[in-house]
Amino acid sequence: MKKSPGIYIHVPFCEKKCDYCDFYSLPKKGEADFDDYAENLLREIALYEDAMGVGVSTVFFGGGTPSLIGTDRLVQIMEKLRPFLNEGAEITMEGNPESVLHLDVAALIDAGFNRFSMGVQSASDRLLNIMGRIHDKKTAEDAFHHLREGGAKNINLDFISSVPSETMEDVAASLAMIEALNPEHVSLYSLIVEPETAFYRRYAKSMEEREAADRIHVHAYEKALAALGYKQYEISNFEKGGHKCAHNLNYWHLGEYIGLGPGASGHLNGRRYRNVQNLSAYNGALREGRAPIEEEEVLSPVDRDNEYTMLGLRLNEGIAMDALMPSGARFDTLYKEAIEKNVNDGLLTITNGRVALTRKGRDLANRVEVDFFRL
Incomplete structure (x- = not known):
C-alpha cells in the first residue's frame, strides 16, 4: 500500500x-x-x-x-x-x-x-x-x-x-x-x-x-x-x-512529499522536482494550466542510498545495522568500512544494533557523511 x-x-x-x-x-x-x-x-x-x-x-x-x-x-x-x-x-x-x-x-x-x-x-x-x-x-x-x-x-x-x-x-x-x-x-x-x-x-x-x-x-x-x-x-x-x-x-526517513508554491521542491515516485523560483512565472504557468516545474530528476539507487544515509545519521536513533537500503543492499554490508572507520574515530557508536552519531560525531557530521557518500 x-x-x-x-x-x-x-x-x-x-x-x-x-x-x-x-x-x-x-x-x-x-x-x-x-x-x-x-x-x-x-x-x-x-x-x-x-x-x-x-x-x-x-x-x-x-x-x-x-x-x-x-x-x-x-x-x-x-x-x-x-x-x-x-x-x-x-x-x-x-x-x-x-x-x-x-x-x-x-x-x-x-x-x-x-x-x-x-x-x-x-x-x-x-x-x-x-x-x-x-x-x-x-x-x-x-x-x-x-x-x-x-x-x-x-x-x-x-x-x-x-x-x-x-x-x-x-x-x-x-x-x-x-x-x-x-x-x-x-x-x-x-x-x-x-x-x-x-x-x-x-x-x-x-x-x-x-x-x-x-x-x-x-x-x-x-x-x-x-x-x-x-x-x-x-x-x-x-x-x-x-x-x-x-x-x-x-x-529524514526519505518519505514522499508534494512541493507547492514558487521555489518549492517535491519528491514523488522516485523523482525529485523543483518549482520555478519566480513568482510571475509561477503564476503564469498555472493560469495556463501547467505545472510550474523548472527542474526534475529521477533518483538513481545510489542517489537514494546517499540520501537515506545522510538523513538517517542526523537522527539520534541512527540507522539499523540490518536496514535494507533503497538499492536493496543491507546497510552494514554496504558501509562496513565506513562504519568501522568512524566507530574507531569515536564519531559513531553501535548500540542495540543501530549505528548513530556520538556527540563528537554530531559536531563533525559533515566529515562522517563524506565517508558514507558513494558515487
Missing part, C-alpha cells in the same frame, strides 16, 4: 528579507499579489489530487513568512486541502512574531492548523538587529502568548547559534526565554553563511572563528535543554511530551 505523502507549501513573501537568508523570498507586496498567489496555489493543489488521494499526513506552510498572508487566505488554502487530509494530520504554519500577532489563531485552529513554528532566532535585541530581523524580544514573547491564548498547544521556536559577536550571555538569555515560555519543541540551527547573502559579504572571512565558538554555544544549548526536559531527536531538533515534528521526520 502506498504511503501518505507530506505537503510542503512555500509562501514566498516577507516583510523584509533577513541578511542571512538565501531562501526564495520577496519583499512584502500589496494584497492583490497575495490574492494572486493564493488563487494560483489553489490551481496547483488541484494538479496533485491523484497523488493526494491516498491521504495526506502532514502539511507544512514554510517560507518566506506564511503568517504574512493573513488568516483568511490560510484558511482558504486549508479548505482546499481538507478532503485529502488523514485524521490527525499534522498541519504546521511558520510565522514571524510581528505578523503572528495579527492572526486569528482560533480560526486557524478551527481550519485544521495544529502546530505553529515561530522564528525567534535570539532573545538578544542586539543580535536580532545584526541579523536584520524586524522584531525584538518583547514582540516574540507577545506573539508566543498570542498563540497560546488563541488555543495553540504545539509550538516550536527556532533559534540560531553562532551569529557574529554572539556571547555566552546571549545564549543564556535565549535559554531563559525558552524556560519561561516552555514551548513543546525547539529547533537550533548553526548559522551557515551562504553565498549571495549580505552576511556572506560581511562575515565570510571570519567563518572558522565563528565555527569554533558555535560548538561551545551549541553544547551549552544541548546541556541546558536536556536539563529542561527536552529530548534531542535530530541534530538540530529538541522536543518534550512526544512533540517530534512528523513532517520533518518524513523528510
Whole structure:
C-alpha cells in the first residue's frame, strides 16, 4: 500500500528579507499579489489530487513568512486541502512574531492548523538587529502568548547559534526565554553563511572563528535543554511530551512529499522536482494550466542510498545495522568500512544494533557523511 505523502507549501513573501537568508523570498507586496498567489496555489493543489488521494499526513506552510498572508487566505488554502487530509494530520504554519500577532489563531485552529513554528532566532535585541530581523524580544514573547491564548498547544521556536559577536550571555538569555515560555519543541540551527547573502559579504572571512565558538554555544544549548526536559531527536531538533515534528521526520526517513508554491521542491515516485523560483512565472504557468516545474530528476539507487544515509545519521536513533537500503543492499554490508572507520574515530557508536552519531560525531557530521557518500 502506498504511503501518505507530506505537503510542503512555500509562501514566498516577507516583510523584509533577513541578511542571512538565501531562501526564495520577496519583499512584502500589496494584497492583490497575495490574492494572486493564493488563487494560483489553489490551481496547483488541484494538479496533485491523484497523488493526494491516498491521504495526506502532514502539511507544512514554510517560507518566506506564511503568517504574512493573513488568516483568511490560510484558511482558504486549508479548505482546499481538507478532503485529502488523514485524521490527525499534522498541519504546521511558520510565522514571524510581528505578523503572528495579527492572526486569528482560533480560526486557524478551527481550519485544521495544529502546530505553529515561530522564528525567534535570539532573545538578544542586539543580535536580532545584526541579523536584520524586524522584531525584538518583547514582540516574540507577545506573539508566543498570542498563540497560546488563541488555543495553540504545539509550538516550536527556532533559534540560531553562532551569529557574529554572539556571547555566552546571549545564549543564556535565549535559554531563559525558552524556560519561561516552555514551548513543546525547539529547533537550533548553526548559522551557515551562504553565498549571495549580505552576511556572506560581511562575515565570510571570519567563518572558522565563528565555527569554533558555535560548538561551545551549541553544547551549552544541548546541556541546558536536556536539563529542561527536552529530548534531542535530530541534530538540530529538541522536543518534550512526544512533540517530534512528523513532517520533518518524513523528510529524514526519505518519505514522499508534494512541493507547492514558487521555489518549492517535491519528491514523488522516485523523482525529485523543483518549482520555478519566480513568482510571475509561477503564476503564469498555472493560469495556463501547467505545472510550474523548472527542474526534475529521477533518483538513481545510489542517489537514494546517499540520501537515506545522510538523513538517517542526523537522527539520534541512527540507522539499523540490518536496514535494507533503497538499492536493496543491507546497510552494514554496504558501509562496513565506513562504519568501522568512524566507530574507531569515536564519531559513531553501535548500540542495540543501530549505528548513530556520538556527540563528537554530531559536531563533525559533515566529515562522517563524506565517508558514507558513494558515487
